[in-house]
Amino acid sequence: MRYLVTGGAGFIGSGIVRELARRGETIVVIDDLSTGKESNLKGLLDRVEFHRASITDLEAVGRAARGADFVIHLAARTSVPRSVEEPLETNAINVEGTLKVLLAARDAGVRRLVYAASSSAYGDQPTLPKVETMAAAPISPYGVTKFTGELYLQVFTRVYGLETVALRYFNVFGPRQEPGSPYSGVLARFMLALLRGEQPVVFGDGEQSRDFTYIDNVVEATLGACTAAGVSGRVLNVATGSRVTLNETLRILERLAGRPAQARYERPRAGDILHSQADIALARKLLGYEPRVNFEEGLRRTWEWYLSEYGRAAAESRPGTAM
Numbered sequence: 547m548r549y550l551v552t553g554g555a556g557f558i559g560s561g562i563v564r565e566l567a568r569r570g571e572t573i574v575v576i577d578d579l580s581t582g583k584e585s586n587l588k589g590l591l592d593r594v595e596f597h598r599a600s601i602t603d604l605e606a607v608g609r610a611a612r613g614a615d616f617v618i619h620l621a622a623r624t625s626v627p628r629s630v631e632e633p634l635e636t637n638a639i640n641v642e643g644t645l646k647v648l649l650a651a652r653d654a655g656v657r658r659l660v661y662a663a664s665s666s667a668y669g670d671q672p673t674l675p676k677v678e679t680m681a682a683a684p685i686s687p688y689g690v691t692k693f694t695g696e697l698y699l700q701v702f703t704r705v706y707g708l709e710t711v712a713l714r715y716f717n718v719f720g721p722r723q724e725p726g727s728p729y730s731g732v733l734a735r736f737m738l739a740l741l742r743g744e745q746p747v748v749f750g751d752g753e754q755s756r757d758f759t760y761i762d763n764v765v766e767a768t769l770g771a772c773t774a775a776g777v778s779g780r781v782l783n784v785a786t787g788s789r790v791t792l793n794e795t796l797r798i799l800e801r802l803a804g805r806p807a808q809a810r811y812e813r814p815r816a817g818d819i820l821h822s823q824a825d826i827a828l829a830r831k832l833l834g835y836e837p838r839v840n841f842e843e844g845l846r847r848t849w850e851w852y853l854s855e856y857g858r859a860a861a862e863s864r865p866g867t868a869m
């Protein structure tokens with residue numbers, strides 16, 4: 547089968563590409579390398595037809611989609627605070643870009659499009675866990691764009707008969723997540739700080755919680771959603787079903803790093819939600835999904851990876867460290 551992965555050079559996309567390659571599938575990637583990196587596809591580039599272009603370029607998306615059986619649409623601006631600073635750009639990529647990917651998928655006659663939706667659609671409603679039947683109520687520009695993408699999927703299914711599935715990912719983490727940007731995911735940022743001997747920064751009191759989901763679980767759910775029967779038009783949570791606070795993650799990381807984190811606490815971030823935890827019964831039922839790698843095991847694997855990728859360089863750049 548031929549798969550088009552938008553954002554295939556990103557953290558989640560490259561995980562999907564790696565698994566598709568392992569399964570012997572035909573892979574096309576479209577990525578403008580704005581946040582993705584070719585190095586994420588190290589050892590895989592000869593297995594991939596690579597289109598370096600933005601999903602906002604309709605012709606380029608059309609070329610990439612030609613002949614595809616499945617489209618896995620991950621390309622996006624993924625940061626909540628960046629969306630607060632740059633709402634127009636976030637909208638252009640996440641909403642207009644998604645619309646263009648949908649048009650290209652429709653015109654290419656693909657079997658199904660699977661979309662990386664987000665738990666941010668739920669906003670800050672106090673009810674936990676978040677279940678798909680709850681009304682969406684995003685509280686950041688980012689959340690609005692990701693939820694708008696879901697609405698477009700449903701309209702394309704209804705109006706054009708395009709099969710679609712929206713997967714609401716909950717805080718995905720793992721090897722290859724970019725740690726070096728202020729917009730990076732929190733666990734990646736914490737790990738890089740610990741490796742560099744710097745203080746991790748916590749926005750708020752650290753008692754906010756997330757359903758942190760290890761990348762392998764997300765890859766499994768996403769590929770399952772391409773081929774499962776009876777899921778077209780659905781919105782499904784992809785998570786672990788539990789949650790941990792940032793302070794708890796710091797305590798686990800201290801054990802892994804073998805030193806105190808000495809986190810610095812700053813003002814909470816605009817647009818942030820407090821707590822996030824998913825009900826995953828629907829994905830279990832419809833996809834046979836099971837989060838096989840739990841949070842602690844995922845964190846251990848991720849730490850090992852950052853240690854091998856960034857550990858030495860970080861130690862060398864640490865002030866006063868003789869190597």
Ligand code: UD1
Nearest residue numbers: 624626664665715716717729730731732735747748749815
């Ligand atoms: C994350 C994803 C988003 C996804 C959503 C749901 C990233 C960058 N964002 O959003 O794409 O749609 O989950 O799956 O992966 N924090 C700190 N210190 C830091 C960085 C963050 O305390 O250095 C805090 C934030 O204020 C927030 C929490 O950690 O309370 C999580 O932030 P972040 O990792 O950016 O993820 P989400 O905003 O939850």
